[in-house]
Amino acid sequence: MSLPASHWTPAQLAERSGLNVSALHFYERKGLIISTRTTGNQRRYPRDTVRRLSFIRAAVHVGLPLADIRLALASLPAGRTPTAADWERLSKSWRAELDTRIATLTRLRDDLGGCIRCGCLSLERCALFNPSDEYGGQHPGKNTLMETRVR
Structure with a gap:
């Protein structure tokens, strides 16, 4: 099976994408x-994969998990490469997160x-802010720093 010139080898895509x-x-x-795959079972990527990789890298850069990125890409019609309008729509959906x-x-x-489980780095200070690890007793497994509070 001969692939059109619109497909790149992994090395070509890696060079073009920087990955x-x-x-x-x-x-x-x-x-x-x-x-x-070619008849010799070698991978070939459509050239527009470089745009998809740019989308993935931008989403990863802002801290999105790969599972969320995969869902976003799967939501595109016929699995097409994201456009600027797609990025705008998807980025708005990620804004709250x-x-x-x-x-x-x-x-x-x-x-x-002050950041260990009770919220400080000092065992002496813990006695002041969290005597007898009251927070840990009331909320086992939780970390006060990871709670999102409205200030």
Whole structure:
């Protein structure tokens, strides 16, 4: 089976995208990109996969899990490559989650001086803010820093 020139080898796509071939294979295993196979069972990627990879990298960069990215890509008609309009629509749908993460990270940054389970780095201070680990007794397995609070 001869593939059109519109397909790239993994090495060509890796060079064009700036990713390692192993990253391409990883994204393929995760269902984020697809390849076809030659008669010699070698992978070939459609050229527009580079745009899909750019989308994936941007979404990963803002902290989205690969599962969410895969769902977003699966929502596109016929599995097509995302357009600027798709990115705009999908990024709006992720906004609330990202705002929550930003609030959590801001809180973590602001409270970093006191951050073990009860909220501080000092066992002496814990006795003041959380005597006898009351918080841990009331909320086992929870971390006060990971709770999102409206300030």
